[in-house]
Amino acid sequence: MLDAIVIGGGPAGLSAATWLSRYRRAVLVLDSGQTRNRWVDDAHGYLGTDPLHPDDFLGRARRQLDGYPETRIRSAEVVAARRHDDGAFAVEVEAETLLARRLVLAVGVEDVFPEVENFFEHYGASVFHCPTCDGYEAKGRDVVAFGWSANITGFALTLLGWAKSVTVVTDGRRFEGDDEDRRQLNGQGVAILEDEAVELLGERGHLVGVRLGREGVVDCELAFFSIAHQHRTALAEQLGCALTEEGSIQVDLEGATTVPGVYAAGDVTPGLQLVQVAAAKGTIAGVACAQSLQGKKRAMTDTENQPEDEASAAEAEPAGERVDALDADIERVRQRVDDSIDQGGPRFIDSGEEDPVDDMIVPPG
Numbered sequence: 001m002l003d004a005i006v007i008g009g010g011p012a013g014l015s016a017a018t019w020l021s022r023y024r025r026a027v028l029v030l031d032s033g034q035t036r037n038r039w040v041d042d043a044h045g046y047l048g049t050d051p052l053h054p055d056d057f058l059g060r061a062r063r064q065l066d067g068y069p070e071t072r073i074r075s076a077e078v079v080a081a082r083r084h085d086d087g088a089f090a091v092e093v094e095a096e097t098l099l100a101r102r103l104v105l106a107v108g109v110e111d112v113f114p115e116v117e118n119f120f121e122h123y124g125a126s127v128f129h130c131p132t133c134d135g136y137e138a139k140g141r142d143v144v145a146f147g148w149s150a151n152i153t154g155f156a157l158t159l160l161g162w163a164k165s166v167t168v169v170t171d172g173r174r175f176e177g178d179d180e181d182r183r184q185l186n187g188q189g190v191a192i193l194e195d196e197a198v199e200l201l202g203e204r205g206h207l208v209g210v211r212l213g214r215e216g217v218v219d220c221e222l223a224f225f226s227i228a229h230q231h232r233t234a235l236a237e238q239l240g241c242a243l244t245e246e247g248s249i250q251v252d253l254e255g256a257t258t259v260p261g262v263y264a265a266g267d268v269t270p271g272l273q274l275v276q277v278a279a280a281k282g283t284i285a286g287v288a289c290a291q292s293l294q295g296k297k298r299a300m301t302d303t304e305n306q307p308e309d310e311a312s313a314a315e316a317e318p319a320g321e322r323v324d325a326l327d328a329d330i331e332r333v334r335q336r337v338d339d340s341i342d343q344g345g346p347r348f349i350d351s352g353e354e355d356p357v358d359d360m361i362v363p364p365g
Ligand SMILES: Cc1cc2nc3c(=O)[nH]c(=O)nc-3n(C[C@H](O)[C@H](O)[C@H](O)COP(=O)(O)OP(=O)(O)OC[C@H]3O[C@@H](n4cnc5c(N)ncnc54)[C@H](O)[C@@H]3O)c2cc1C
Pocket: 007, 008, 009, 010, 011, 012, 013, 030, 031, 032, 033, 034, 035, 036, 037, 039, 040, 042, 043, 044, 045, 046, 076, 077, 078, 079, 106, 107, 108, 109, 111, 123, 124, 127, 128, 129, 130, 133, 134, 232, 235, 265, 266, 267, 268, 273, 274, 275, 276, 278
C-alpha cells in the first residue's frame, strides 16, 4: 500500500509528487509520456526559465525527484482506477494492480489537430494552438488561423495584438460565425477563406505558407489553430469524480475532487492551461494530499525496509515501531496545542474571533 499514486508525469504530476516527497510520503508516479507540449521546441513564460525546453525541464524535475528515497517514477499507462470500500484505491497498469491511500490525477488534455499535410513537421516550431503561449512569437508576422467555429473570430482578433496580418482558413468548411463575426473580422482586415488547407510549406522552423485546395498559397510565417481539446477524464469518471460543464475535473481550492482521497491538478482541471499554472496546481494538490495523510502511518519505502547488512538489521529498531512512536509524539504535541487554544492560550492564526491579536505570539524584534 503506497501513500499516494500520481497519475501523469507532466509539470502538474511531478510537482505534486515533489511535495508529497517532501512530506516523506511513499509516492509512485505513473506516466505514459504523452505530455501536451512534447512537440514544442520552446515553452514560454515560466518565471526564471523563459524559454524552457519541455524535455530538459521535465528531465531536470525527474532527476530532482530521484533524490527523494520515498519516490518512484514508472513509465506506464493506467488503464483503470477504482475506490475500495475501505477508502483505498486500486490502480491497474500492465496487468498489475497497485494500491494507494490517495490518488492525484494529473493526466492533462488531448488536442484535436487539423488534418494538413506536414502538420507535425511544423507543430511546436511554427504552428501553435495557444495565443497566450506563443502569440508573442507572432509579432510583426503574417499568420494563418485555422478554424471554422464562431470562436475563431475572437481567436483571430486576439492574434492581431501581435501579428502583422491574420487570415482565417476554415479547412473547406462553412464558417459558423454570423454576420457580426464577419463584420468584425472584415473590419480588422482579416480575410476568411472557406477553402481546404492541403499542405504546410517550408522546413521546420521556417514555415513559408499554406497551400489551399483552390485558392493557391497563403504566405505566412506562423499558423495557429482553434479546434478543440478533450480533457482526459476516463479515470476520474471511473472513480465517480464530478466534472464541470466544460468537461474538466471539478476541484476545490486545494485540488480535491468530489471523491474523498482523489486530487486533481493541471490542464485537466478548470482554468488557465500553462506550464507554470500546472506546476502550481500540482503543488497545491500535492501539499493538500500530503496534509490529508497527516496522522496516518507513513508507508515504508524499499530502502527503509532493507537495512544495509544483517548486523544493522538486528540492531535496527523495526521501522513500523519507529513510525508508531513518531505518530504518538506528533499526536501528543498536537493535543498540547489544542488544549492551549481551548484554554485561551497563544494562537498563531487570527481565528476571526474578537480580539485575537492580544493572544498572538509576537516574533522577537
Ligand atoms: C503547442 C503547445 C505549446 C505550448 N506552449 C506553452 C508555453 O509556451 N508556455 C506554457 O506555459 N504552456 C504552454 N503549453 C501548455 C502546457 O503544455 C500545458 O499547460 C502543460 O503541459 C500542462 O501540464 P499537465 O501536467 O497538466 O499535463 P501534461 O503536460 O499534458 O502531462 C500529462 C501527463 O499525463 C500522462 N497521462 C495521461 N493519461 C495517463 C494514464 N492513464 N496513465 C499514465 N499517464 C497518463 C500523459 O502521458 C502526460 O505525460 C503549450 C501547449 C502546447 C500543446
